[in-house]
Structure formats: C-alpha cells, structure tokens
Amino acid sequence: MSAVIALHEFNYLSPHTSLTHFLGDSAHDNYAFYQWLDTKDILPIIKLNQKKKGRRELGKVEITYAPDGTPICLGEPMVYNGYSNNRCRHKWRCAICYSKKRRLENPNHYCSDSPYGRVVYTKCHDDLRLYPKVARQSNSWTRLYSQRPAVERINKTLMIDDALETTRLRSQSRIYWHIFASFVLIHLKAQVAFTAR
Ligand SMILES: [Zn+2]
Structure with a gap:
C-alpha cells in the first residue's frame, strides 16, 4: 500500500524526523494500516470508510455500537467523555444522564443505579480502527483533521x-x-x- 511505502521511504530519507500523527482520508481506513501505525507509534487521524462494517460485539449486555464505534445505551448514542492516558481507554457517558435538560425531559429514564448514569469504556486495542487514541468524536480529532x-x-x-x-x-x-x-x-x-x- 502506497502510504506504507511512502512513510517507510520518508523514514529512510529523514531518520531524525519523527512523525506523531498521520492524516488520511477514508482510503487509508483499513485494519492492517492501523496496526502498522500502532507499531510505529504514529497516531491515526483517518476518516472512517462508512461502507465498512461496524465493530465486533464485546459481549456486554444492552450496549450496542453504531457503525462508527459509538456505544448506544437504550437506543441513544452515548456522549464521548475523553481519553484517560493512564488507563489507556476512552470514556463514554449516557447521553440523557449527561445533560440536565434531557434528564428533565425524560423523567422515567433509568440506565444505572447511579445518578451519574451509565458509563462505558472502550480501549484502543479493542479495535484500533474504531477507537484510535484521538477519538473521532473528540474536538482534537476535528481540529487535526481540518x-x-x-x-x-x-x-x-x-x-x-x-x-x-x-x-x-x-x-x-x-x-x-x-x-x-x-x-x-x-x-x-x-x-x-x-x-x-
Ligand atoms: Zn442514563
């Protein structure tokens, strides 16, 4: 694949320049490439190819996943709530519990015993393509991809x-x-x- 060859040659020609991010359109969206970038410690900022299938199930009950990897709790896409560097995982919160306004609008909503609402974590290595370290749902991803x-x-x-x-x-x-x-x-x-x- 041409990006791998180009990056390899780039590294050969300027071995002292290290790459931190790779900005790619959806033509670069394939698992082998994410794995390769992961071994080189390069963060992927790659658009999803929407035609491809979503993630595999992780075996948890009630949570399903949108094709872009966003967990869905009781029919609602969850809200992205940041990446934890020390635990290497993304945090997602129930969209209704997250918003005061939406909670008032849904008085009978129940997803967890805690008023904080349901929390789901996804790890980068669950699925390197759907959960890159810089999540597509984050502001940093939007800023970088721009x-x-x-x-x-x-x-x-x-x-x-x-x-x-x-x-x-x-x-x-x-x-x-x-x-x-x-x-x-x-x-x-x-x-x-x-x-x-
Ligand atoms: Zn909730």
Missing part, C-alpha cells in the same frame, strides 16, 4: 499543476528532484502569500 484539505491541495499542486501525474520522467532520482522542486515552489508561494497578508 488540516487534511491542505494535504489534498498539495497533492493536487504536485500531481496536476506541476504535472507529476503526466511526467515522462522514469528514473526514481529524477522523480525525486521533480518533487523536490515542486515543494520548493509550494514553500515559496506560501511565503509570498504570507508576507503579502
């Missing part, structure tokens, strides 16, 4: 504007130079746009 269009713009500049897609160059080193020159150009344009602001 940078993905920039990746698409760079791909477009490289492939179409700078004609890498239709290049007649064949040797790998020439292709590297073509890409290198494109990136220099992208940086220069960005510098000009930045100083012109």
Whole structure:
C-alpha cells in the first residue's frame, strides 16, 4: 500500500524526523494500516470508510455500537467523555444522564443505579480502527483533521499543476528532484502569500 511505502521511504530519507500523527482520508481506513501505525507509534487521524462494517460485539449486555464505534445505551448514542492516558481507554457517558435538560425531559429514564448514569469504556486495542487514541468524536480529532484539505491541495499542486501525474520522467532520482522542486515552489508561494497578508 502506497502510504506504507511512502512513510517507510520518508523514514529512510529523514531518520531524525519523527512523525506523531498521520492524516488520511477514508482510503487509508483499513485494519492492517492501523496496526502498522500502532507499531510505529504514529497516531491515526483517518476518516472512517462508512461502507465498512461496524465493530465486533464485546459481549456486554444492552450496549450496542453504531457503525462508527459509538456505544448506544437504550437506543441513544452515548456522549464521548475523553481519553484517560493512564488507563489507556476512552470514556463514554449516557447521553440523557449527561445533560440536565434531557434528564428533565425524560423523567422515567433509568440506565444505572447511579445518578451519574451509565458509563462505558472502550480501549484502543479493542479495535484500533474504531477507537484510535484521538477519538473521532473528540474536538482534537476535528481540529487535526481540518488540516487534511491542505494535504489534498498539495497533492493536487504536485500531481496536476506541476504535472507529476503526466511526467515522462522514469528514473526514481529524477522523480525525486521533480518533487523536490515542486515543494520548493509550494514553500515559496506560501511565503509570498504570507508576507503579502
Ligand atoms: Zn442514563
């Protein structure tokens, strides 16, 4: 798969640059890739391919799971309540108990003996694809993934504007130079746009 090859080559060419996150569209959404990123300690920020099936059942009663991994308690998708670093797990709370307003609207709602409401935990290793360390339901994920269009713009500049897609160059080193020159150009344009602001 091309992302694995690209990351491998990147690591080979600049071994001192460590990658913390990988921003990918849903074409990168497959288990083998999550497992590979996990072994490299790279956090996946990858959009779900909605056509794929949801998670496997964990054997708990009453809780079902939406295709994106969100636990569903009594028909209500639960609210994402953060990642615990020391216990390596995501916390989910009953949506009705979580909100004062909704609790008043549902006076007969009962999901747990505690007024705090039902709590479900999911671990990253339950399912690396549905429960990456940065959960898709969190604000951090949204903030990080919002940078993905920039990746698409760079791909477009490289492939179409700078004609890498239709290049007649064949040797790998020439292709590297073509890409290198494109990136220099992208940086220069960005510098000009930045100083012109
Ligand atoms: Zn509840």
